[in-house]
Amino acid sequence: MRRRATRRLLILAAAAVTAATPCAAQTDVGLDAAMAYVKYDGYIGAGAAALSPAMTWRSLRTTLTARGTFLLFETGHGSLDALLSGSTFSRPLGPLRVEGAAEAGGSAYYGYAGTSEFEHALAQARLHLMGDRWGLFAGGLGGVVVSPAADGGASGVSAGAWAHVPSGAVAVTWTRVTVMHLSYSDLQGRARWQLGPVAVDADAGTRSAGAGIASSIYGDLSATLRLTDRTQLMLAAGSYPSDPVRGTIPGRYLTAGVRLGTGALARPTAAPVIPAPPARAPSPTSPWLAGARVAIERLDDRTSLVVFAAGDHRVELTGDFTDWQPIALESDGSGRYRLAAPLPAGMWRFNVRLDGGPWGVPEGAALEADEFGGSVGVLVVP
Numbered sequence: 001m002r003r004r005a006t007r008r009l010l011i012l013a014a015a016a017v018t019a020a021t022p023c024a025a026q027t028d029v030g031l032d033a034a035m036a037y038v039k040y041d042g043y044i045g046a047g048a049a050a051l052s053p054a055m056t057w058r059s060l061r062t063t064l065t066a067r068g069t070f071l072l073f074e075t076g077h078g079s080l081d082a083l084l085s086g087s088t089f090s091r092p093l094g095p096l097r098v099e100g101a102a103e104a105g106g107s108a109y110y111g112y113a114g115t116s117e118f119e120h121a122l123a124q125a126r127l128h129l130m131g132d133r134w135g136l137f138a139g140g141l142g143g144v145v146v147s148p149a150a151d152g153g154a155s156g157v158s159a160g161a162w163a164h165v166p167s168g169a170v171a172v173t174w175t176r177v178t179v180m181h182l183s184y185s186d187l188q189g190r191a192r193w194q195l196g197p198v199a200v201d202a203d204a205g206t207r208s209a210g211a212g213i214a215s216s217i218y219g220d221l222s223a224t225l226r227l228t229d230r231t232q233l234m235l236a237a238g239s240y241p242s243d244p245v246r247g248t249i250p251g252r253y254l255t256a257g258v259r260l261g262t263g264a265l266a267r268p269t270a271a272p273v274i275p276a277p278p279a280r281a282p283s284p285t286s287p288w289l290a291g292a293r294v295a296i297e298r299l300d301d302r303t304s305l306v307v308f309a310a311g312d313h314r315v316e317l318t319g320d321f322t323d324w325q326p327i328a329l330e331s332d333g334s335g336r337y338r339l340a341a342p343l344p345a346g347m348w349r350f351n352v353r354l355d356g357g358p359w360g361v362p363e364g365a366a367l368e369a370d371e372f373g374g375s376v377g378v379l380v381v382p
Contacts, residue, residue: 036050036254040251046073051069058347063086068082097128099125122142122154124139124140140157154178170191174187188206202221207241213244222235223236234259294308294352294365294377306336306338306339307337320349343379348378350377351377
């Protein structure tokens with residue numbers, strides 16, 4: 001009965017998150033192919049081939065992701081993991097936003113002691129307090145876990161903070177989780193930097209646990225080198241603790257491979273070209289951007305991004321189409337600041353700043369939560 005309930009929660013999570021935001025969206029598909037060395041605690045280390053396909057559906061406030069990972073070890077043993085997760089944010093409520101999230105998944109390990117299978121389904125709610133370049137959040141989670149040993153519930157609370165820094169962002173999260181009779185607390189720090197075509201991610205954490213779970217210190221470091229819009233090289237190494245929810249045991253790893261992406265499978269439908277001036281545009285997220293607005297314009301069959309700001313300013317833009325590196329916009333002397341490169345069709349995320357002030361989102365763009373719970377601007381090009 002628990003397994004059947006978990007599968008039902010998986011289907012309901014997908015349906016609820018997909019239906020949450022019926023606006024323009026796009027879908028991206030990727031495949032990671034890598035060679036790895038993995039050493040589980042209590043087992044002999046071994047080389048492995050790894051394949052990890054993923055699909056992500058994004059709209060202005062909602063993200064839904066499906067991911068699988070298959071490991072085939074040189075010993076003939078293997079593991080298979082599958083996860084479906086989604087989150088959606090409310091519209092801004094002053095400085096506050098409410099996030100709802102759900103995930104469901106399963107894993108299977110072959111050849112170590114027969115076949116071991118695990119399943120779980122979790123739901124989470126968090127409240128975010130947004131600043132200009134920082135944020136705080138707190139919330140709780142609950143769900144069900146199915147394992148070969150026993151079935152039971154899972155519950156927990158979490159709190160944290162994030163901040164944007166030059167060329168990246170940092171976050172700190174504290175989580176307290178109880179799975180059946182096991183309880184543990186994790187304090188984890190995370191940082192990300194974008195240095196031209198190179199993205200670097202670092203994690204470090206410490207676990208305090210009671211009976212049945214060992215306390216530990218863990219962390220990892222990874223880097224990706226962007227070769228083209230659809231190809232990246234990956235290198236990662238680190239360690240991780242046990243996860244009673246998802247059925248993983250502690251281990252260490254080193255992996256190197258390639259990440260392939262197909263780009264957007266579907267271009268946005270109902271994609272608005274924002275007129276000038278925009279009607280009923282939201283307020284800017286930074287007082288430095290008061291009076292500035294952004295728009296999409298077409299010129300000579302090319303789509304361009306334009307920032308309108310009265311007076312003489314230095315206007316800079318950063319976004320996923322610039323590898324999140326600041327780019328100065330070109331001024332025509334009349335308060336129009338244009339991005340020189342054309343924008344292809346798709347949904348693009350960005351931030352703007354004037355005269356070296358804080359980054360923010362001017363009028364004329366929708367807001368979307370970023371990976372640290374902050375806000376970025378979103379423009380959709382049809």
